[in-house]
Amino acid sequence: MSGPDDTSPKRPPLSPEERRRLLARINAARRQKALQANAEETARPAPEAAEAKPAPAEARSPDPAPAPEPAPTPEPEASEPEASGQERPTEPSVPDTPAPEPDVEAPEPEPEVPPAEAPPPDPEPAPEPPAPETRAEASASGAERAPRPAPLRRQRRVDPAAPRRLAPSEPPPPADPPPAREAPLLLEPAPTPEPAPAPAYDPTASWEALPRFEVKEPALVRNLVITARREEPAHAAFDILRARVVKALQENGWHRIGVTSPGPGVGKSFTSINLAITLSRYDNARTMLIEADLRRPGLARYLGLTPEASTGDFLRGETPAEAFLRRPGPNRLNIGRNLAVGLNRKVEPFASELFQQPKTADILAGMEATYRPDVLLYDLPPALAQDDVIALAPHFDCVLLVIGGDRTDAAEVRETERRLGKDMPIIGIVLNKGETAHTQHYGY
Numbered sequence: 001m002s003g004p005d006d007t008s009p010k011r012p013p014l015s016p017e018e019r020r021r022l023l024a025r026i027n028a029a030r031r032q033k034a035l036q037a038n039a040e041e042t043a044r045p046a047p048e049a050a051e052a053k054p055a056p057a058e059a060r061s062p063d064p065a066p067a068p069e070p071a072p073t074p075e076p077e078a079s080e081p082e083a084s085g086q087e088r089p090t091e092p093s094v095p096d097t098p099a100p101e102p103d104v105e106a107p108e109p110e111p112e113v114p115p116a117e118a119p120p121p122d123p124e125p126a127p128e129p130p131a132p133e134t135r136a137e138a139s140a141s142g143a144e145r146a147p148r149p150a151p152l153r154r155q156r157r158v159d160p161a162a163p164r165r166l167a168p169s170e171p172p173p174p175a176d177p178p179p180a181r182e183a184p185l186l187l188e189p190a191p192t193p194e195p196a197p198a199p200a201y202d203p204t205a206s207w208e209a210l211p212r213f214e215v216k217e218p219a220l221v222r223n224l225v226i227t228a229r230r231e232e233p234a235h236a237a238f239d240i241l242r243a244r245v246v247k248a249l250q251e252n253g254w255h256r257i258g259v260t261s262p263g264p265g266v267g268k269s270f271t272s273i274n275l276a277i278t279l280s281r282y283d284n285a286r287t288m289l290i291e292a293d294l295r296r297p298g299l300a301r302y303l304g305l306t307p308e309a310s311t312g313d314f315l316r317g318e319t320p321a322e323a324f325l326r327r328p329g330p331n332r333l334n335i336g337r338n339l340a341v342g343l344n345r346k347v348e349p350f351a352s353e354l355f356q357q358p359k360t361a362d363i364l365a366g367m368e369a370t371y372r373p374d375v376l377l378y379d380l381p382p383a384l385a386q387d388d389v390i391a392l393a394p395h396f397d398c399v400l401l402v403i404g405g406d407r408t409d410a411a412e413v414r415e416t417e418r419r420l421g422k423d424m425p426i427i428g429i430v431l432n433k434g435e436t437a438h439t440q441h442y443g444y
Helices: 016-036 135-140 204-208 217-222 235-252 268-280 299-303 311-315 351-355 358-371 388-395 410-420
Strands: 256-260 287-291 325-328 339-342 375-379 398-404 426-432
Touching: 204 358, 217 299, 235 268, 235 375, 235 398, 235 426, 256 268, 256 388, 268 287, 268 299, 268 339, 268 375, 268 398, 268 426, 287 299, 311 351, 311 358, 351 388, 358 388, 388 410, 398 410, 410 426
Parallel strands: 256 375, 256 398, 287 339, 287 375, 398 426
Antiparallel strands: 325 339
16 A cells, blocks of 8 residues: 555646756855854764655745755655556656755744854865766655765864965066155245345545545645646646556556655655546546555645645554545535545554554455545655665555656665565656755756
């Protein structure tokens, strides 16, 4: 006789979608089992499944929770044909459609395993489960149990912080370059703006600020300052001398002239004052006359003035330049505004030592820088009398030598040239006949 379950209605064959879904649940259950068995040597054997019962249609959900793989449920033993004496009913032929999956009971959901810190590497793909046997084949096999699944390999837990071990064939990734150290921030100094070019210095204001002296015309005539009134025929000689001196200064780049003579009484101061007055009539020739004869001063006599300062006090820095220098006031003689004179009031017995002092060089350099004279005349003492001319020689560029026709011989001229030295150029020689007691006429 047939068993009690032979009369139960047969389950229709599974559709491909249901078959794929069942296989997905089986694979998910195996992966869940592999995670639980990481710490065990062998996988836990699958429990024997109970006798399959047809599950109601409403109990099957399209997406059940993952469950462990169920073992194929064997069909109940049928009565032996020999004992019953009846033939076993033959199963109807199965068409070529996919065989229906055996009914399994949904096992209780396994407790969820907390996810590892990092996902482990995928386990080796498990062998595909054998195709489920049809109900007819299961009946013919009797009470055979489903084969035990092969033990899963133990999966080692991977520490995400540990360095990954590379396969021999995999080339090591390029090492990250060490982070570049940031260069220290160097604050570049702000560019310094170029200073604007200083305007050209104009000494006009300093020149105009000098005090004035009164031009005394009778004293000039009396003292033979012939270039003042220009009535004497000899004034033309000074105009020629002026032109030659200016030309020589421009050609050589000079502007400082020392006026001297071999001995006294030949008219060196007379030549100095007349040359200074005729030069002052040039608009482009600021002329400055300094009395440097400190042993026998007499330049103020030609102008009819009484000196208010002394050259020695000026060179020592005791008298400022604006108190030492003076300019001519308004006059009818056309003595130009471009003239400034520095007169000596007292005798200096140590004139040579004073000329060689460093302070003297500083004072004279400061005076030139402030007033910028185009022509600077020094009325020097006689060259053969003392060493004053040699001491002051570094402060003038050339020498104008005045000789007397009746007092100076050739030996004195040669000795004067020797004392001045070969390095001191002589810009010119003025021959003066000198003044006599019987005549006031000067000839050249």
